[in-house]
Amino acid sequence: MHVLLINYLISQKFHLDKATMVQPLNHIFIFILVLISYLTILSEGKIIFFPIRHVHIKNNLGVGINLQVHCKSKDDDLGVHNVTYGGDYQFQFRPNVFGTTQFFCGLAWNGILHYLDAYIHQRDMQRCGPDCFWTIYTNQACLYNFDHPSQDCTPI
Numbered sequence: 001m002h003v004l005l006i007n008y009l010i011s012q013k014f015h016l017d018k019a020t021m022v023q024p025l026n027h028i029f030i031f032i033l034v035l036i037s038y039l040t041i042l043s044e045g046k047i048i049f050f051p052i053r054h055v056h057i058k059n060n061l062g063v064g065i066n067l068q069v070h071c072k073s074k075d076d077d078l079g080v081h082n083v084t085y086g087g088d089y090q091f092q093f094r095p096n097v098f099g100t101t102q103f104f105c106g107l108a109w110n111g112i113l114h115y116l117d118a119y120i121h122q123r124d125m126q127r128c129g130p131d132c133f134w135t136i137y138t139n140q141a142c143l144y145n146f147d148h149p150s151q152d153c154t155p156i
């Protein structure tokens with residue numbers, strides 16, 4: 001029904017013969033159907049689209065201060081990891097095809113919980129390629145920005 005209506009409007013607008021427009025519109029319709037099913041298969045199977053990302057979280061809190069890291073996404077809970085001073089915890093994942101992947105982490109030391117948005121695809125895909133390197137200080141978390149080589153720091 002929609003195809004016919006669009007077809008009619010286009011043929012009116014360009015004064016074209018309706019019959020000549022049917023074939024191209026059918027092809028576009030089939031192409032869109034194939035594209036939608038292809039994207040669905042890709043996202044469910046997590047087949048290649050975005051490259052695998054590694055996120056590093058380094059404890060730079062000071063001698064003798066242990067950092068407990070607990071990262072999660074909508075689908076994954078990566079568990080609690082104890083990182084000693086100078087140590088580096090890392091995890092990896094493949095961003096979904098829709099580019100909506102997010103990981104957030106609870107960071108605890110000296111009995112106080114802090115919060116870090118460790119990876120937000122739209123925010124970080126450019127600046128933290130190929131890997132995301134976070135350094136945790138007592139008052140801030142800094143992400144190495146590969147785009148404009150520098151540290152992007154945020155209070156935590």
Ligand SMILES: *[C@@H]1O[C@H](CO)[C@@H](O)[C@H](O)[C@H]1NC(C)=O
Pocket residue numbers: 066068082083084
């Ligand atoms: C973390 O590891 C250090 C060194 O092995 C240990 O002394 C500390 O008790 C651990 N902390 C937690 C919460 O497991």
